[in-house]
Amino acid sequence: MKGQPLIPFLLIAVAGIFLMLILSFVGLGDFGEEAEENGNGEENGEENGEDAVEVGEEVYEQDCLSCHGENMEGDTGPAIEGQDPDAVITAIEEGPGSMPEGLVDGEDAEAVAEYVSEGGGD
Numbered sequence: 001m002k003g004q005p006l007i008p009f010l011l012i013a014v015a016g017i018f019l020m021l022i023l024s025f026v027g028l029g030d031f032g033e034e035a036e037e038n039g040n041g042e043e044n045g046e047e048n049g050e051d052a053v054e055v056g057e058e059v060y061e062q063d064c065l066s067c068h069g070e071n072m073e074g075d076t077g078p079a080i081e082g083q084d085p086d087a088v089i090t091a092i093e094e095g096p097g098s099m100p101e102g103l104v105d106g107e108d109a110e111a112v113a114e115y116v117s118e119g120g121g122d
């Protein structure tokens with residue numbers, strides 16, 4: 001029979017089409033995941049301090065406000081509004097007088113130094 005050899009060929013073609021369909025579904029699934037990841041990424045971007053002053057404010061309220069007052073006007077500790085950022089970082093690292101040393105570090109320290117030096121960003 002002449003038609004016979006065509007059958008395996010057709011099977012392979014059909015299998016190929018199925019494979020492509022399956023792969024394209026998998027591909028679409030991946031796109032969905034990527035879109036979700038991008039959504040989360042944006043949230044993280046906001047938190048990770050596109051706005052360093054906002055992070056600084058959070059750190060200040062958590063770790064400094066109790067001693068330096070709501071508006072850095074001083075309380076147990078002296079007024080620190082507008083201090084040079086380097087001086088603020090030094091104070092954080094060394095803990096002058098009765099101020100505890102190492103309250104925050106790294107990016108948090110830089111952010112709060114910025115926040116203090118700008119007098120709260122207003």
Ligand code: HEC
Nearest residue numbers: 063064067076077078080083087088091096097098099103
């Ligand atoms: C437990 C209370 C306390 C906390 C919390 C605290 N401080 Fe202080 N801070 C002090 C005291 C007291 C001094 C003054 C020390 C001295 O010179 O005798 C001081 C001094 C400073 C100075 C130097 C001021 C100057 O004019 O010499 C800076 C800057 C400062 N603190 C920043 C910060 C920052 C930023 C934070 C938060 C990360 C913070 N402090 C948290 C008590 C505190």
